[in-house]
Amino acid sequence: MSEMPEAPAVGTYVYCVARAAPFDAFPGFVSTAIGTEDGPVRTIRYEDLVAVVSTSPNIRYTLRREYLQAHERVVEEASRYSAVLPVAFGTVAMNDAQVLGQLLQRRFDELHETLQTVEGRVELDLKAHWQREAAFAEVVAEDEQIRMLRDVVANQSSDAGYYDRIELGERTEQALAAKRVRDAEAILDVLEPLAVNTRVNKELTDMMVLNAAFLVDKEREQDFDEKVRELGDAGAGRMLLQYVGPVPPYNFVNIRVRWEA
């Protein structure tokens, strides 16, 4: 074991950065702090910015449901009063002075600029999934060679059909990949014009068509909802949409801080 300087047992957990004014006459947070039974969620102010924080054990926060929920609830509550810049989950400073000096003061200009990009806007998240049977049925219907191969394989013993099976698998995969690009673009063509910013994340499963986050002006949120509903109706029976929002702009801002002793 190497000798490490002892870190203090208690530190300051940082949830997000926000505008200070909305918290001037603020009755206090109702959300409970992360990692502790007592101690309120509070703010540290510098000029016209605040960091939303709570006193917390100085630990590495594991991805436990209760921790993730505690973090999300506070950021969500803060976002009801001000535009917020989410700080990465699990960020614990040694003390309040570190948050003030190394986050609010040192990165003041950057925080200001970033706040402007999310002010008056909400994040809306959309995942589109194919329904498995429908997607395969379409691929078979659209591709004559896949149709032929499928018939060949169906009439062969599993040994004899080995290479045909592989070819069928590969062709199906290619056809699905091409279909994914088309379907994803069709969705983005409708939604992207309504968003100020769009972030397309990696698809996470073989049936996921699109995994995207949109930053949308609050005035256009209803239009956006309407478009998503239309897309859902149009895709009924073949595609499922998971639509979540409005949420704090997690996909567009994620402040990371490396604290210096």
Place this chain on the structure above:
Amino acid sequence: MRLLAELLLFPITGPIRGLEFIVKQIQAELEAELMNEDRVQGQLAELSLRHDLGEISGPEYEEKETALLEELDMIRAYQEGLIDEYLTLDVDAPPAEDRT
């Protein structure tokens, strides 16, 4: 462990060098499979979809999500090179294997 099972069940007919290759391959594949964050993210996405569709109950969802989050956390800790610290600090961590 579908992948490992497939590799192990494959008939080994080549010379010993081939066998060594296969063993190394298994270790590499196993590590890639175990330490793949995307795989766990995919399982989490699928789980949330099934929950939204009402195919699994709230308690079942929470239980499975908890397990997947733990796995994801292990992967992150491993990637951050914190695995030892993680295993000694967090009392709720799953039982540690002997890694020495």
